[in-house]
Amino acid sequence: MDATTAITGFVALYIFMLAAFTGYEIIGRVPAILHTPLMSGSNFIHGIVVVGAMWALFNASSTLEQAIGFFGVLLGAGNAAGGYVVTERMLEMFKPSDKKKG
Amino acid sequence: MNPQLIIDAAFIVATLLFIYGLKRMSSPVTARSGIVVAGLGMVVAVIVAFLYIADVNPKAEPHLTTNIVLAVVALALGLGWAWWSGKKVEMTAMPQMVALYNGMGGGAAAAIAAIELFGHKAHGLEILIMAVLGGIIGAVSLSGSLIAWAKLDGKIDGTWRFPGLQAVNGLILLTILAIGGWTVFNDGQVPMPLIAGFFVLSLVYGVMMAMPIGGADMPVVISLFNAFTGLAVGFEGYVIGNAALMVAGMVVGSAGTLLTLLMAKAMNRSVSNVLFSNFGAAGAEGQGEIKGSMKPIDAGDAGINMRYASKVIIAPGYGLAVAQAQHKLYEFVKLLQDAGVEVKFAIHPVAGRMPGHMNVLLAEAGVPYDIIYDMDDINNEFKEADVAIVIGANDTVNPAARTNKSSPIYGMPILNVDQAKQVYVVKRGQGKGYSGVENELFFADNTNMVYGDAQKVMVAMIQAVKSLEGGGH
Numbered sequence: 001m002d003a004t005t006a007i008t009g010f011v012a013l014y015i016f017m018l019a020a021f022t023g024y025e026i027i028g029r030v031p032a033i034l035h036t037p038l039m040s041g042s043n044f045i046h047g048i049v050v051v052g053a054m055w056a057l058f059n060a061s062s063t064l065e066q067a068i069g070f071f072g073v074l075l076g077a078g079n080a081a082g083g084y085v086v087t088e089r090m091l092e093m094f095k096p097s098d099k100k101k102g
Numbered sequence: 103m104n105p106q107l108i109i110d111a112a113f114i115v116a117t118l119l120f121i122y123g124l125k126r127m128s129s130p131v132t133a134r135s136g137i138v139v140a141g142l143g144m145v146v147a148v149i150v151a152f153l154y155i156a157d158v159n160p161k162a163e164p165h166l167t168t169n170i171v172l173a174v175v176a177l178a179l180g181l182g183w184a185w186w187s188g189k190k191v192e193m194t195a196m197p198q199m200v201a202l203y204n205g206m207g208g209g210a211a212a213a214i215a216a217i218e219l220f221g222h223k224a225h226g227l228e229i230l231i232m233a234v235l236g237g238i239i240g241a242v243s244l245s246g247s248l249i250a251w252a253k254l255d256g257k258i259d260g261t262w263r264f265p266g267l268q269a270v271n272g273l274i275l276l277t278i279l280a281i282g283g284w285t286v287f288n289d290g291q292v293p294m295p296l297i298a299g300f301f302v303l304s305l306v307y308g309v310m311m312a313m314p315i316g317g318a319d320m321p322v323v324i325s326l327f328n329a330f331t332g333l334a335v336g337f338e339g340y341v342i343g344n345a346a347l348m349v350a351g352m353v354v355g356s357a358g359t360l361l362t363l364l365m366a367k368a369m370n371r372s373v374s375n376v377l378f379s380n381f382g383a384a385g386a387e388g389q390g391e392i393k394g395s396m397k398p399i400d401a402g403d404a405g406i407n408m409r410y411a412s413k414v415i416i417a418p419g420y421g422l423a424v425a426q427a428q429h430k431l432y433e434f435v436k437l438l439q440d441a442g443v444e445v446k447f448a449i450h451p452v453a454g455r456m457p458g459h460m461n462v463l464l465a466e467a468g469v470p471y472d473i474i475y476d477m478d479d480i481n482n483e484f485k486e487a488d489v490a491i492v493i494g495a496n497d498t499v500n501p502a503a504r505t506n507k508s509s510p511i512y513g514m515p516i517l518n519v520d521q522a523k524q525v526y527v528v529k530r531g532q533g534k535g536y537s538g539v540e541n542e543l544f545f546a547d548n549t550n551m552v553y554g555d556a557q558k559v560m561v562a563m564i565q566a567v568k569s570l571e572g573g574g575h
Contacts, residue, residue, distance in 0.1 A: 009228065012340055012348070019336070019349045022121060023356035027364075030128040031476065036458035039361055040200050041127045041137055042354040043328050045120050047144065047203075049210040049335040050177070051113075051151040052347050056217045057173050058154050061161040065217050070172045072213025075244075077180025079207035079331075080148075084141050085188030086199055091133045093465035 047080025119143030205247025236337030245308030329358025368451030405563030421494020
């Protein structure tokens, strides 16, 4: 299977446009105290690239492609896992004063 | 059932969970559950992605077993290493870890582009344009983020620039675009060395972009690279026909861009200013002589004065975090609160190393977020405060930003600590801030300097207040 796509031309533009608007809306109304966790959280979200890298590796047919694909999956997995752990650790700390323990 | 159908359905669910998770992350109350929701989406997507093996390129069939083993090993290694490194990193070092993981994502996007281009798999104008653009941006984000990580982690010192840097960068970018354009117009049929050169030059460009940028501007650059990776992921998602990558990538691309602009605005700098000029290189001279002198005060005395104040506002900076004094500071705050003092934290938008970084550091020490205020919400309260105490901050409280047009930080919004009746500045020595500008606040009549490591100073203040209560020992 060559790289073909059912999402062509203007449909792709619509997807990009609506997604861009979604991202803008989500960040736009956020208090500054959450900017770093959100940056880290969005960093985690683009870790979804690991799925694309897996597809590329499964379809690799030469040693060069396999090598590149291997690194792609490795890096993508690192992005997703690292992004998750760091974000989770940051957000874990946000507690209101009435619930704080000792 | 058709595996492709399951994959498509699962990716829709994953995308939904990402957006819902991000939405929950945008309020402090629900933030924690937000990342868990998004994480669930990721797990679903990765597991379902194994169904791709049901329908692969015929040429790849003979390699399928090897490819699956490679994928499992790569997943395990990447996940294991990132999980371990993410768990052990100190909170103060978070920004560089975000940079590192972000660079890895950019690298993964560039890898997809590389497979498509090296294997001559991508065809068609739109697909090739997207593959080429995603490849450039992903590679730039990879090498640039690595430089950002190394700089923030102290592995590379200082900035590095030479005359004609812009010209060299422009030449590199033109070459990259020329090869990219050639690839697009030849339907991807270009010799391998050229494609290799395309990726190498993109990596070089990322290095050249990040190397000249100084420490204070680094967060803006990391945020920019975060947006870059999002874009690259979105573009490569189009190339391989994966809508989940397109949506997730573009959401991050736009959110990251907005975040970058907000950060740059908080420092009164434009993004192009950050990228193409040097903080403080032009300015440091040209300031008038500052009148007055710095008046030191004993930490214990300052602590006792705050114990008898009715309102104290704390302006923390990165120096607080470096000294790991957040916990001692909060212990001191609790003592003051027990004595009936109203205590608030005032956070400058760029306190720490990224917007909100200081909030994370304070939250780590257990400071409840409802006594922490953004600059705009608290700036009018300084004139009612008996004491404003500045701990490890400098440029963000420098009144020169309001008054001195020749100062490099002129125009940057600052905390109005100088309007408090009494100002204490906790500082290690008499040095200048990041921007290299002298701070006239330190010489003001209502300012006293508390010299010393922030942690030791806090301990001294705690002891002084405690001994007061305990009857004098």
